[in-house]
Amino acid sequence: MQLETVKDLDQLYTRAFQLIEEQKDNGAKTFGLATGGTMLPLYERIRNSSIDFSNCESVNLDEYVGLPKEHPESYLSFMTQQLFKEKPFKNSHLPNGEATNPEEEAKRYEELLQSLTLDFQLLGVGENGHIGFNEPGTSFDSETHVVDLTPSTRTANARFFESIDEVPEKAITMGIKSIMRAKYILLIAVGEKKRDAIKSLIDGNVTEEVPVTVLNNHSNVIVLTDLDF
Numbered sequence: 338m339q340l341e342t343v344k345d346l347d348q349l350y351t352r353a354f355q356l357i358e359e360q361k362d363n364g365a366k367t368f369g370l371a372t373g374g375t376m377l378p379l380y381e382r383i384r385n386s387s388i389d390f391s392n393c394e395s396v397n398l399d400e401y402v403g404l405p406k407e408h409p410e411s412y413l414s415f416m417t418q419q420l421f422k423e424k425p426f427k428n429s430h431l432p433n434g435e436a437t438n439p440e441e442e443a444k445r446y447e448e449l450l451q452s453l454t455l456d457f458q459l460l461g462v463g464e465n466g467h468i469g470f471n472e473p474g475t476s477f478d479s480e481t482h483v484v485d486l487t488p489s490t491r492t493a494n495a496r497f498f499e500s501i502d503e504v505p506e507k508a509i510t511m512g513i514k515s516i517m518r519a520k521y522i523l524l525i526a527v528g529e530k531k532r533d534a535i536k537s538l539i540d541g542n543v544t545e546e547v548p549v550t551v552l553n554n555h556s557n558v559i560v561l562t563d564l565d566f
């Protein structure tokens with residue numbers, strides 16, 4: 338794992354953009370994308386650049402279950418607004434959170450992922466160390482599945498909704514194993530709230546209790562953060 342601390346956020350996102358561009362120039366065709374506040378300045382950078390993804394595919398990590406696609410906080414809406422509208426990919430895939438049978442949908446999404454080669458995966462991290470929506474305790478062998486969101490994750494994400502009651506209770510997420518198949522992973526962690534999660538990652542004690550620590554088992558990970566350790 339390569340850790341890069343960049344104090345200045347403007348420089349941090351410039352570096353993140355540069356790493357994505359480098360991957361694309363090196364032939365990456367399938368990009369795993371992430372949502373969350375951390376990604377907003379990065380997507381803005383991409384929107385304002387001349388990078389062209391029209392020959393690439395994207396797959397997103399996760400989607401809320403039961404939130405209408407057109408809800409502004411669905412991850413499909415987030416991605417459309419922040420990226421796809423201005424920077425379309427040849428195909429963009431997200432789990433369908435409105436599927437009548439979410440378990441079947443998770444299976445379909447996993448099969449789709451396995452039919453692609455995930456060249457690159459962008460990751461944020463939850464305050465409790467979750468990646469995608471793989472909450473603490475998720476098996477490292479997990480593939481795409483339906484999850485019950487923890488109270489701490491629902492509380493953290495409540496800032497995007499009118500009230501916590503509106504935050505969905507379930508989501509479909511790529512599993513830890515699905516994420517670990519990516520050839521190259523870029524994790525971005527900004528702000529003190531992410532300190533405990535990144536500290537656990539750096540300490541190297543790999544445990545399912547802190548999902549992000551699994552990245553110690555991957556040979557091609559870069560962690561970009563504004564935190565000093």
Ligand SMILES: N[C@@H]1[C@@H](O)[C@H](O)[C@@H](COP(=O)(O)O)O[C@@H]1O
Pocket residue numbers: 371372373374375376398399460461462463464468469470490494
């Ligand atoms: N499912 C997403 C994660 O993929 C993301 O990493 C996390 C952190 O979000 P933020 O960047 O807003 O802190 O939020 C959500 O739970």
